[in-house]
Amino acid sequence: MTRLTRADLEALPSYVPGRNVADLARELGIAEAIKLASNEVPYGPLPGVPEAVAEAVAAAHRYPDMGVLALRDKLADRYGVAADRIVTGCGSVALAEILAKTTCLPGDEILYSWRSFEAYPIVTAGVGAASVRVPNTPGHGHDLRAMADAITERTRLAFVCNPNNPTGTAVRAADIDRFLDAVPSDVLVVLDEAYREFVTDAEVPDALTRYGDRPNVVVLRTLSKAWGLAGLRIGFLVAQPEVATAVRKVLTPFSTSLVAQAAAIAALDAGDEVRRRCALVVAERQRVTEGLRKLSVEVPDSQANFVWLPLGERSAEFGAACEGRGVIVRPFQPDGVRVTIGTPEENDAFLAAAEAALT
């Protein structure tokens, strides 16, 4: 048969979404399953969001504002950056793709730590670039010295995922400072801070305030996690104006929907509630970590809304055992299992499933 699609995509692993709860509940014959597999916050949309969505839908027959002006102004205000440096997109994963498109031609290299966010290999292959993966440290974090050493003249983009998905570890300011000083000025460094709102370690920097002015740094944020808009697909990046302008040239037109723009504006007015929810997540993160350590699992300290169980070859089996008890987690065979922090009741159900699986 004539080849219609690129041969190299055959070897590319597909993005694996967390399993559907309704399917699992049906399969097990239980009323409800629990999903702790996609790093959402479990407390529903923020106050004001459902109303803003309902109102926006009335104009859904019209295209959205392609310039995303009202939302970019709101973000600019909140984060203290000029609006012309902000680009929004259909989730920060789409912006990661666009950044690859903005920087790379086939044969160029994209550098990242591994294991890290599973979309990085996909966006890299999407533009025909080569993935350069630097193994995580024995403590499951980024090895920024080794990453700096792995830069070649073909490197165009480096992702630093902080905190790292799926291990929850975070790199601190001194290490990032050193890394950024070592990176050539023509390599774009993307500091992916999807989980920034859950960080409690004072030495883990807010990249917007500490590195925002560096010409070759882009900060990537999402409204999917702490801000509760995963289903509406909205993220943003902050870059120097020249980089932002180049990004806009290859951005899919109208990719921040009218409803997502309205929802994000409403969500950003609920900052106090976000802080309250993040505090609940952080307290539960501590409790789940301690519960797992009592079961003799080595759990790295997490700065995100999930924990990492480095179970190696046993990861898939552990995931299946949890599913058998109605709790969907996210195994990354053969490295480990990522478990999102849910409500206290959900976390209790997970800890009970983990105990049954591990003892």
Ligand SMILES: Cc1ncc(COP(=O)(O)O)c(C=O)c1O
């Ligand atoms: C590190 C990291 N970056 C980006 C994203 C993408 O989030 P979204 O596309 O929902 O904004 C995720 C989602 O899981 C993530 O873990």
